[in-house]
Amino acid sequence: MSSVAQTPTLAGHWEILRVDHWFKNVFAVPGVIVALTVVQHINTEGLFARLLLASVSLCLVASSNYVINELLDAPHDRLHPTKSSRPVPSGRVHVPLAWLQWLVVGALGIWIGSRVSTGFFVAAAVLWGMGCVYNVRPLRTKEVPYLDVLTESVNNLLRLLAGWFAVDPGVYPPGSLQLSYWMVGAYFMAIKRYAEFRFIGDASRAAAYRASFAYYTEARLLTSIMFYAASAMLFFGIFIARYRIELILAFPLVALVMAVYFNTGLKPDSAAQHPERLYHERALMAAVVVCTLVMALCFVVDIPALDRLLEMFPRSGYRPF
Template identity: 55%
Template sequence: MNSAPTSHAEMPIPVKPQGENGTREKSGKLPPSRPTFWGHVQIARIDHWFKNVFVFPGIVVALGLDPSLLSTPGLPIQLFFGLLAVCLVASSNYVVNEVLDAPNDRLHPTKCNRPVPSGKVSIPLAYVQWIFLMVVGLGIALQVSFPFAMTMLVLWIMGCIYNIPPVRSKDLPYLDVLSEAVNNPLRMMAGWYIAGAHILPPASLLISYWMIGCYFMAMKRFSEYRHIDDPVRAAAYRKSFSFYTEPRLLVSVMFYGSAAMLFFGSFLIRYRFELILAFPILAFVMATYLSLAFKENSAVQNPEGLYREPALMTAVITCTLTMAILMFIDIPFLYETFHPSLPLTK
């Protein structure tokens, strides 16, 4: 009797990752390594802390909509400890991600050399590190404010939902992008509360920030899929790739980008119309990021390397500065120019 066909996700995939000395044992496994202190530092992904720049828009928007927050006593110290808490909680999520992704990382042509799959991390100690970073991060967050600490707790919980079975949303198509990108509005809320605000940020802004995060994450998936260039190997590396195709990923990118701009437009019309002047620059940032995803070995696959892309960095910095300035400068003629010319109906 013939056995049932093996699914793509279960098929053994031959890969040839290189160890530190560029060799393999005859068994096909990487040369054994011992856990090291540096290995545990690496899985905290301190080099990924730059992603927490997504906290700053929340700070800027809060201060722009309520300038009285600028006079909050000890604001610089509050900003420092707030950012430190965000970084520690993010590192806690990175640690559990590294540990639980190790079996799949061994099937990736380059990620097989990460600290966990290459044997440089003690797994029991890594779980202690995961909890320790969370506890310290939440402890610091409580010194900033209770709403901020609750936001950090939700950020940590979302990391668990994304990484830990039986949910492990990163294995589910579309939910992988949506659940990972929700960290964007959570970071914005973090910045909002770090600045001293006590009410919730506008929903339109949070949804826009969520969708722009989905746009970037879907582009990362698209670039990864193209880089692997083999549906079977791709599905073995990431379960959601058994469903994804290049067209499906590009269609989702279009949806996320459109939704992000729709809700951003809703926010600026109601709260800060001056931001409409930043639209062309923001569109250029999104177009530049899209173009990078089509490059071989694109930095889009590893966002920590995006700083090496001068065109993108120039556009991002220009857009950020423009939007920050427009949050504090009133331009009355814009309201006159775009004043409704037709009678409004109720």
């Protein structure tokens, strides 16, 4: 652990924005793709400009949330084997200026979001608000078992909604898709918690670092991971059957990505603790790329035979899927 106080620097203030985490906003892309392929008669005029503004807005809102996370987690990060070297606990940030940084960056991101569409503005504002719910007392849900995972993974859903409303189709995305996206986010977050818990390796130190670890055990975390995975696939299956049956061909690849990610979470000092390092996991990256390409094809290529196959069987009788 770092114990030497350092001098606040501009680099420290830049670092707490966590620009290397902006890649997480890629979770907004499926919202764009689904809106363009599922909803008919969308006005695409000015779409590129809206998507560009949406990207900037999401990055700024996310960075604002990272700043408050860094500020309020600093006392706990000092107890972590590696996070003690972060900018705030190591003294490389001027704390009052960082609070101003949090407000200004967040306000700018939400204002830019208001230029995209009303729906996107609401999604961006709620995303910023969830950063407060997750980090700020008296709620600070990151310290409450299970709520820590469920509220953090809501950000996954909000990014989906942001991508959807950046297209501005005039309707809401299907509930089955929203629930599936939320649960798959919870699956990823629970694996991150599991990897963190195993890395610390000492129950008392883990509880001192994160209050929810006082309740969690490896068995409880693994059980929750199973629940989130099953829920995500259930709702994804409903979405496939209702809106895009071709996606059933990509289902095995989705399962493969989840299995490889689970295996990543089981490794010592797992990259699942630090999502920005996941690109080092070659098997995971290969599975993600192949799955993404196949799903993209399933969205644009119609296979009428799949629909006809399902229509051959009445709802009350045998169905092959």
